[in-house]
């Protein structure tokens with residue numbers, strides 16, 4: 042989820058936008074075979090916000106947003122991490138209550154669609170889901186503010202199936218600094234380090250997307266398991282504090298971690314970012330319009346925000362960003378961090394998607410583009426999902442070891 046209201050701008054494929062996408066027919070036979078024989082994992086989707094209004098059903102093909110079961114099938118999205126998210130300013134017991142409502146909403150979607158979905162908590166369960174022809178649904182908590190500084194709450198989330206926690210969202214929490222807030226803790230506090238240790242013990246991935254550089258390095262030092270950046274792109278290409286520097290990606294990789302490239306145009310394209318920064322009035326106008334249309338309904342803001350942003354692009358007020366920019370970031374991250382340390386973390390239904398990657402049905406185009414760039418089939422499989430599965434397996438191994446009392 043990008044910072045709500047300030048950056049909201051979202052991914053929608055309205056009927057009109059769908060027409061812009063390359064049709065599935067344009068994918069080569071090799072790319073199609075490779076893509077549909079691979080396990081494709083996406084570690085960050087904000088569709089959960091849409092579950093909350095009670096009307097949205099994941100089983101019905103929708104003409105808005107990016108994620109539903111039919112389109113996940115079209116794009117062979119095999120495992121999806123639904124984000125449990127709320128703004129950083131929501132804290133205390135209210136944050137816990139709202140997180141529990143969202144966890145329940147994800148679990149209910151799985152329960153309603155037993156033929157298509159299965160709740161998964163391990164790499165092996167993702168592979169098993171695949172064998173059964175089902176999509177694995179997983180959960181990640183996006184922001185440490187939701188544990189109310191209580192390791193017991195964290196343990197409860199883990200027991201309910203949460204398998205990563207982003208240490209912060211856009212604002213600092215009580216024990217960790219965010220990349221988009223003024224430093225308050227010099228990275229992780231002592232309690233923040235305890236959170237990382239408990240995540241390791243629980244077998245929940247430590248997610249360093251959104252955190253400040255210092256928080257990242259503190260987590261890297263403390264964590265016994267590889268780290269996950271569930272939805273972060275490359276700062277060398279687009280200078281957003283949310284993106285990772287080359288050095289951070291190298292250091293993440295040296296300890297076995299993986300960076301999952303985010304498709305949000307404001308994190309992919311410096312040109313888009315510069316245009317937004319040069320015209321703050323546009324952002325203000327969009328924010329005001331969103332409140333008018335949606336109040337604080339995040340699911341509504343997601344869809345309307347994208348609609349407005351795409352209008353700005355069509356009107357020439359913001360530059361158009363194409364999905365090939367995702368490939369540029371993947372390629373850069375691979376050159377810097379290595380082929381074993383890069384994956385996909387779309388931010389679908391929570392950010393502003395580039396042209397050509399409006400929804401999950403477009404995912405085979407990533408496989409096609411990587412093959413065209415000269416990537417081997419084995420390397421493409423790693424990026425599509427195998428790297429994430431490897432990190433999950435290692436995190437599970439560290440958890441077993443820590444619990445064995447060795």
Ligand SMILES: [Zn+2]
Pocket residue numbers: 042043183251272
């Ligand atoms: Zn996010």
